[in-house]
Amino acid sequence: MPGLTIMNHLRSNGVACYCRGVIGWWCLLAALLAGGPAGAQALKSWNGAATPALDLPDLDGKQHRLAGYRGRVLLVNFWATWCEPCRDEMPAMQRLRQRFADKPFTVVAVNAGESAARVHEYLAKEKVALDFVFLRDHSGAAMKAWRVRGLPASFILGADGRILYSQLGELNWDDERLVAQIARLLP
Numbered sequence: 001m002p003g004l005t006i007m008n009h010l011r012s013n014g015v016a017c018y019c020r021g022v023i024g025w026w027c028l029l030a031a032l033l034a035g036g037p038a039g040a041q042a043l044k045s046w047n048g049a050a051t052p053a054l055d056l057p058d059l060d061g062k063q064h065r066l067a068g069y070r071g072r073v074l075l076v077n078f079w080a081t082w083c084e085p086c087r088d089e090m091p092a093m094q095r096l097r098q099r100f101a102d103k104p105f106t107v108v109a110v111n112a113g114e115s116a117a118r119v120h121e122y123l124a125k126e127k128v129a130l131d132f133v134f135l136r137d138h139s140g141a142a143m144k145a146w147r148v149r150g151l152p153a154s155f156i157l158g159a160d161g162r163i164l165y166s167q168l169g170e171l172n173w174d175d176e177r178l179v180a181q182i183a184r185l186l187p
Contacts, residue, residue: 043165
């Protein structure tokens with residue numbers, strides 16, 4: 001099973017997978033560490049180092065770099081098709097993107113180690129059209145550089161390209177507190 005192989009690879013590299021089912025205990029641990037159920041918390045202020053590089057191909061092979069998004073507020077979300085909480089938050093991320101459609105705001109979804117074909121298959125089956133930027137981190141180098149230790153993992157970058165907020169675990173992007181945090185960053 002490709003999903004299990006990927007999960008084992010991620011676990012061997014120190015990444016916890018917060019998905020329900022077989023590894024549901026990780027979800028419980030993530031919720032406890034995050035301070036409650038998904039959506040109950042606000043984004044946490046970033047206290048890490050400088051923003052790591054992000055130079056990855058999209059599903060069609062076109063390279064994307066953070067510098068290309070300068071002047072825009074970004075939601076960078078690390079996810080995988082086999083991660084149920086990752087899939088669960090995608091429709092709300094789409095609504096967030098639509099809510100700020102007239103603002104300099106972009107959602108960038110970084111897939112953790114899966115093929116473009118697998119991601120295309122997932123997107124074709126999805127009931128909600130997801131039209132944000134999908135990048136592939138096939139080697140896991142970006143996850144390592146961004147210190148992603150679980151999925152989903154989200155980062156909010158200001159228009160200057162610096163990480164301002166981060167969160168490990170599923171979020172309810174419809175939550176007005178989260179929307180307000182992001183809205184304050186927009187012109």
